[in-house]
Amino acid sequence: MTASARPAVDAGTLTGLLAAAAARLADRPAVRDDRRTLTYAELDRCSDVLAETLRGHGVGEGHRVGLHLEPSVDVFVAALGIAKAGADHVVVDIRLPDDRRAPLLADGGVKLVVARPEGRESLRALGLGVVPLPAGPAAVAAAAARPGSGPGAAPGIPATDHAERDLQRLLELLVQHRERQRNHLxxxxxxxxxxxxxxxxxxxxxxxxxxxxxxxxxxxxxxxxxxxxxxxxxxxxxxxxxxxxxxxxxxxxxxxxxxxxxxxxxx
Structure with missing residues (x-):
């Protein structure tokens, strides 16, 4: 498979479930933070854009990509985009100083990191390749923050009392779906x-x-x-x-x- 080839979507994976949800619930709110909301269709399209960008950088099955983002809808886009590219993600706490971040990424086998444009220079200084979130996801997210969009829950992803997504739960779900796919009997x-x-x-x-x-x-x-x-x-x-x-x-x-x-x- 070439780097730009799209992996087949398995209906039993989280990305497969998202594709099915996007087909059934396209205009329903899927994830949101304090400022922005994405519908299922928008989340699916945004993560597709990132996945294609990652594949263009040679990312594929067995690779590990860093996720270096503040808690927001961008985390959902990035985690799903990495999964769609066939790779695993390694979460990097943006609060860590460089001397603690570098060994964490090295131990995780990470050479490429998804980050907002404003954070890429410090990562490049560590010798890492940086893939900034493309303009598409941000633009789509801004368009989704409109009256009446309201909070909505993606399947299995709980909301807090303040209607913010439990981002850690999403990451746990990603791991569970990947394990289920690998261990399927x-x-x-x-x-x-x-x-x-x-x-x-x-x-x-x-x-x-x-x-x-x-x-x-x-x-x-x-x-x-x-x-x-x-x-x-x-x-x-x-x-x-x-x-x-x-x-x-x-x-x-x-x-x-x-x-x-x-x-x-x-x-």
């Missing part, structure tokens, strides 16, 4: 495939694997009860509710279903 049995389809329908996620955890994918007690009811109705297998709760990993729950089915066959 396809369903191995008919029961596992049935459960994967059921979870995808109940939870609104895609590409569920045998090692996925129902609650980590967004499940809760009410959805677990609905799952129990559908298993009974569709498979004729009665599981105790506590059994469902005690086996949140798909392959483990499938094994419980198979064992309960074997008992029915024996009877």
């Amino acid at each position: 396809p369903p191995a049995t008919g029961t596992e495939r049935y459960l994967a389809g059921l979870w995808e329908a109940l939870l609104g996620v895609e590409d569920v694997g045998g090692n996925d955890d129902f609650f980590r994918l967004g499940g809760h007690s009410l959805l677990a009860f609905r799952m129990q009811s559908r298993i009974k109705r569709e498979l004729g297998v009665v599981l105790e509710y506590r059994t469902v709760l005690a086996h949140p990993v798909l392959s483990a729950l499938a094994a419980e279903i198979d064992a309960a089915g074997d008992e029915l066959d024996f009877l």
Whole structure:
């Protein structure tokens, strides 16, 4: 794959989820800070611009890119743009002095950093390449800060009492989605495939694997009860509710279903 080639979007990753949300909720507010708001479509387009810029600098799978920004909507654009380029990000605290920043970046294998234009000189002095956020994201963000845009929550990203995004939570979600993509284990049995389809329908996620955890994918007690009811109705297998709760990993729950089915066959 060349540096400028666009990686395929996996529906099970955060970037895939963003693309799906942008298609369904294009004009809905997605992220905001004290000054600016981005809709889902704008967030998707802004991060696309940055991803293309990064690919033009040779960034791709396996690379690590520094993220050197004040907490704002720019962090969302940068983190998603880096992910779309196929790379991992390393967060750099802008409050650190140069003598502490340099070893942090070196240890992280970072040679390129995304930063606002006003911060690039100090980073270049450390021997780093700097990719400033392009004018597109800032312009789009300014246009989005209009009456009626209001606060809105991206899926799984909580807002604080002041309606600011919990930026650390977004970064945690990015890591979780990347780990899930790397560790994906396809369903191995008919029961596992049935459960994967059921979870995808109940939870609104895609590409569920045998090692996925129902609650980590967004499940809760009410959805677990609905799952129990559908298993009974569709498979004729009665599981105790506590059994469902005690086996949140798909392959483990499938094994419980198979064992309960074997008992029915024996009877």
